[in-house]
Amino acid sequence: MSYEGEMLKDLRMPPRKDVEKALLVTLFKHNGIIKEFGPRQEIVDEIANEFRLNEKQRAAFLQTIYRKENRVKKSFLWHRLLFRAADSLANEKLVSRPTSTLQLTKKREWMLTEKGFDEALKLLRIPNTQKEFLPTKSFEVQRVIKKLTDTRRPKSYNPFDNQKKTVKVTRNSILRERGFRQAVIEAYDFRCAACGMKINSPDSLYWEVEAAHIVPHRHYGKDDVWNGLSLCRFHHWAFDVGWFALRTNFTIEVAPKINSLPVSEGRMGNYEVLKNILKNDVKIILPKQPNVYPHVNAILWHRKHIFHSSERI
Numbered sequence: 001m002s003y004e005g006e007m008l009k010d011l012r013m014p015p016r017k018d019v020e021k022a023l024l025v026t027l028f029k030h031n032g033i034i035k036e037f038g039p040r041q042e043i044v045d046e047i048a049n050e051f052r053l054n055e056k057q058r059a060a061f062l063q064t065i066y067r068k069e070n071r072v073k074k075s076f077l078w079h080r081l082l083f084r085a086a087d088s089l090a091n092e093k094l095v096s097r098p099t100s101t102l103q104l105t106k107k108r109e110w111m112l113t114e115k116g117f118d119e120a121l122k123l124l125r126i127p128n129t130q131k132e133f134l135p136t137k138s139f140e141v142q143r144v145i146k147k148l149t150d151t152r153r154p155k156s157y158n159p160f161d162n163q164k165k166t167v168k169v170t171r172n173s174i175l176r177e178r179g180f181r182q183a184v185i186e187a188y189d190f191r192c193a194a195c196g197m198k199i200n201s202p203d204s205l206y207w208e209v210e211a212a213h214i215v216p217h218r219h220y221g222k223d224d225v226w227n228g229l230s231l232c233r234f235h236h237w238a239f240d241v242g243w244f245a246l247r248t249n250f251t252i253e254v255a256p257k258i259n260s261l262p263v264s265e266g267r268m269g270n271y272e273v274l275k276n277i278l279k280n281d282v283k284i285i286l287p288k289q290p291n292v293y294p295h296v297n298a299i300l301w302h303r304k305h306i307f308h309s310s311e312r313i
């Protein structure tokens with residue numbers, strides 16, 4: 001048995017397969033990304049705590065003697081075990097290696113792949129149907145996000161996808177949709193562009209905001225950040241049905257009908273919810289990067305076809 005193998009055995013370190021599982025679950029809980037393992041990193045202790053490692057197990061290190069250079073390299077046994085587990089997950093294509101993530105995010109991190117994401121869901125018994133609502137990143141979705149947010153904003157943008165007329169759900173279109181959702185809500189820092197609300201579920205897994213299409217899917221609106229807005233559920237609905245629209249200077253215009261609502265509507269008791277939550281002339285909260293602002297062509301389409309046509313009814 002190797003020196004490392006013997007130490008693992010003597011110290012009763014957890015089996016590598018168990019560490020692999022814990023690593024997948026931890027990655028999932030950290031939105032799909034963790035840094036390379038090093039001393040004083042939260043993640044290292046977090047997983048060690050899960051296995052209830054004692055002080056001796058945490059402090060154990062291996063010594064490698066480099067005779068030529070006349071130096072001794074020490075490395076923690078626990079870090080080595082974590083690394084070996086991650087390496088084995090990477091061999092199974094369940095995570096991406098820091099070297100390939102670096103090219104995508106400029107950070108040296110381990111990242112879940114789609115395959116790893118599915119495996120983590122299985123381990124946590126979360127149904128796969130929840131996948132599109134989870135903010136967990138995968139290497140493949142991150143690649144889509146990068147493309148969506150790095151592409152330069154075109155001057156004459158066509159928000160319609162003419163090819164969508166023959167709707168075919170492919171693996172790529174699913175990734176594209178998840179990438180769209182993630183890119184939009186991230187661009188707006190998980191806030192509603194109309195009211196600023198930012199709220200997560202108690203388990204921190206589900207953001208309340210949704211990525212709304214300005215030109216909706218049913219009108220063949222594209223999954224581009226320029227055709228997206230991050231909105232809370234109420235504002236998403238209100239935007240989709242034409243209770244409000246955007247002007248090209250990004251201020252909100254509320255449908256005039258708001259002033260002639262019957263008294264039985266738009267209220268909670270005596271409180272006028274609708275009037276208080278739809279603020280005329282207020283500028284929406286925009287992303288930091290102007291490149292991902294909503295595009296004027298999408299805004300104008302929504303004004304003409306959803307907002308104004310709702311007035312005529």
Ligand SMILES: [Zn+2]
Nearest residue numbers: 192195232235
């Ligand atoms: Zn809102």
